[in-house]
Amino acid sequence: MLCLGIEGTAHTFGVGICDDDQILANVMDMYRPEEGGIHPREASNHHAAIAADMLVKALDKAGASMSDLDVVAFSQGPGLGPCLRTAATAARTISLSQNIPLVGVNHCIAHLEIGRLTTQAEDPIMLYVSGGNTQVIAYTMGRYRIFGETLDIGIGNMLDKFGRESGLPFPAGPVIEKMAVKSNRLLDLPYSVKGMDVSFSGILTAALQQVKEQPMEDLCNTLQETCFAMLVEVSERAMAHADKSELVLGGGVARNKRLQEMCGIMAEERGGASYMPPPDLCVDNGAMIAYTGLIMNKAGISIPVEDSAVNQRFRTDQVEVTWR
Amino acid sequence: MSDIVIGTGAEAVIYRTSWLGRKAVKKHRLEKGYRHKELDQRLRAYRTKKEVNLISAARNAGICTPLVYDVDLQEGTITMQFVDGTMLKDLLRTEPMEKKEELVRKMAQAIASMHRADLVHGDLTTSNMILKGTGIWFIDFSLGNGSEEVEDKGVDLHLLKEVWQSSHAEILPLFDLFLETYKAHYDDGVQVVERIAEIEARGRYT
Numbered sequence: 001m002l003c004l005g006i007e008g009t010a011h012t013f014g015v016g017i018c019d020d021d022q023i024l025a026n027v028m029d030m031y032r033p034e035e036g037g038i039h040p041r042e043a044s045n046h047h048a049a050i051a052a053d054m055l056v057k058a059l060d061k062a063g064a065s066m067s068d069l070d071v072v073a074f075s076q077g078p079g080l081g082p083c084l085r086t087a088a089t090a091a092r093t094i095s096l097s098q099n100i101p102l103v104g105v106n107h108c109i110a111h112l113e114i115g116r117l118t119t120q121a122e123d124p125i126m127l128y129v130s131g132g133n134t135q136v137i138a139y140t141m142g143r144y145r146i147f148g149e150t151l152d153i154g155i156g157n158m159l160d161k162f163g164r165e166s167g168l169p170f171p172a173g174p175v176i177e178k179m180a181v182k183s184n185r186l187l188d189l190p191y192s193v194k195g196m197d198v199s200f201s202g203i204l205t206a207a208l209q210q211v212k213e214q215p216m217e218d219l220c221n222t223l224q225e226t227c228f229a230m231l232v233e234v235s236e237r238a239m240a241h242a243d244k245s246e247l248v249l250g251g252g253v254a255r256n257k258r259l260q261e262m263c264g265i266m267a268e269e270r271g272g273a274s275y276m277p278p279p280d281l282c283v284d285n286g287a288m289i290a291y292t293g294l295i296m297n298k299a300g301i302s303i304p305v306e307d308s309a310v311n312q313r314f315r316t317d318q319v320e321v322t323w324r
Numbered sequence: 325m326s327d328i329v330i331g332t333g334a335e336a337v338i339y340r341t342s343w344l345g346r347k348a349v350k351k352h353r354l355e356k357g358y359r360h361k362e363l364d365q366r367l368r369a370y371r372t373k374k375e376v377n378l379i380s381a382a383r384n385a386g387i388c389t390p391l392v393y394d395v396d397l398q399e400g401t402i403t404m405q406f407v408d409g410t411m412l413k414d415l416l417r418t419e420p421m422e423k424k425e426e427l428v429r430k431m432a433q434a435i436a437s438m439h440r441a442d443l444v445h446g447d448l449t450t451s452n453m454i455l456k457g458t459g460i461w462f463i464d465f466s467l468g469n470g471s472e473e474v475e476d477k478g479v480d481l482h483l484l485k486e487v488w489q490s491s492h493a494e495i496l497p498l499f500d501l502f503l504e505t506y507k508a509h510y511d512d513g514v515q516v517v518e519r520i521a522e523i524e525a526r527g528r529y530t
Contacts, residue, residue: 225359241334
């Protein structure tokens with residue numbers, strides 16, 4: 001069965017096509033602002049402008065035509081309203097014109113499912129870390145439960161904000177990673193784990209206050225060491241509580257090598273293992289939407305266009321996981 | 325005498341040991357290989373110190389808690405009195421109704437004293453309450469905090485209620501006895517009990 005998936009939750013517009021568990025195409029284009037962060041309307045304008053070209057490109061890559069598609073899926077949420085609506089509109093159009101079922105996919109669940117497909121993990125917990133999202137997710141009792149999450153901003157967002165306020169280029173994550181490697185110092189920044197949740201606004205403020213006094217490499221190293229440790233701690237607790245020994249990383253921040261290393265060490269100390277999908281399936285992408293939409297549809301899920309409104313606050317645990 | 329492991333969590337290992345001839349328990353917060361050495365040291369020392377201070381504060385508020393025999397902040401270990409008794413988790417299943425009611429009243433009085441002293445236990449499960457002699461002893465303050473907030477005390481009781489609903493469903497009516505006794509022993513208890521309903525309403529799972 002051939003499924004086309006459209007991703008459009010934030011700055012990335014992606015189209016993926018998969019045939020059962022084979023990914024045939026995965027194309028994407030990121031909205032890059034001249035300065036500052038993501039303006040939702042500007043980003044959605046970008047998506048609308050390139051959507052048709054992206055669809056054509058993906059179909060070409062897959063060697064398929066629109067009429068070959070059996071199912072179409074889209075990122076229904078969570079994300080930025082205008083961007084979500086652009087992707088949804090494209091998907092609804094395809095569903096109606098081709099008369100094929102439409103599937104609304106939860107973006108966080110898609111990250112997890114593509115992690116399960118492309119790594120050896122069978123029943124992992126997921127540490128999902130991106131600009132907009134930071135969640136520790138595990139499958140128990142029929143749903144993907146959020147064991148822990150950020151109480152304020154996503155870790156990627158925190159790193160970008162730090163970068164923007166201290167003069168680093170956007171996206172700041174990779175720049176911070178490069179600078180962190182040059183230091184082994186640990187400055188005194190607050191560590192904030194509250195129960196199973198984390199919060200980043202405190203450490204962001206504290207780090208910004210020290211930008212004029214401390215070397216940037218030391219600040220970057222401390223930010224990484226502290227924030228990543230917080231995430232790994234919550235992940236470890238989730239693994240202990242849910243009795244799982246595998247961890248899968250997801251989201252753009254998962255491309256950070258130090259975070260990968262820390263997850264690996266923690267998992268191995270517990271007699272388990274940590275996994276990561278290939279980089280272009282870690283970031284927001286259409287292939288994960290296509291794959292997840294397909295497995296959902298095979299379990300009997302689809303939505304009529306009238307019920308396909310996007311949900312900016314779509315919670316991971318709102319979905320009944322009938323396909324596992 | 326070599327120590328025997330009696331429990332393992334994500335953060336620490338608990339050993340049975342002895343201290344100057346007394347039955348003891350040693351809690352060791354493990355070094356984590358993924359953390360920067362300094363961060364690891366700092367976190368383990370801070371949490372060890374905090375836990376010990378909470379145990380002392382609870383004891384000063386009149387709660388039965390293990391005596392702390394030794395602390396090593398460098399190693400992240402606490403050596404404390406082994407509480408030789410029976411978990412409430414078991415007694416609330418096996419004892420006759422009169423005895424259960426007595427236990428619930430004592431539990432409520434103790435927790436009321438704790439909250440009156442602005443201490444929050446953080447993990448009020450019936451596995452962390454042990455009947456020794458005539459008193460109920462509280463263990464494992466690792467998730468505890470000093471707090472004046474109605475919210476934090478409400479969360480404390482909310483967890484107990486969830487434990488009650490999942491592990492002691494047959495004596496659910498006794499939770500009302502718990503709440504009445506708690507309110508009778510703590511002036512601000514009414515606000516805390518009212519908060520529980522609000523906290524419950526925030527639950528996301530259907």
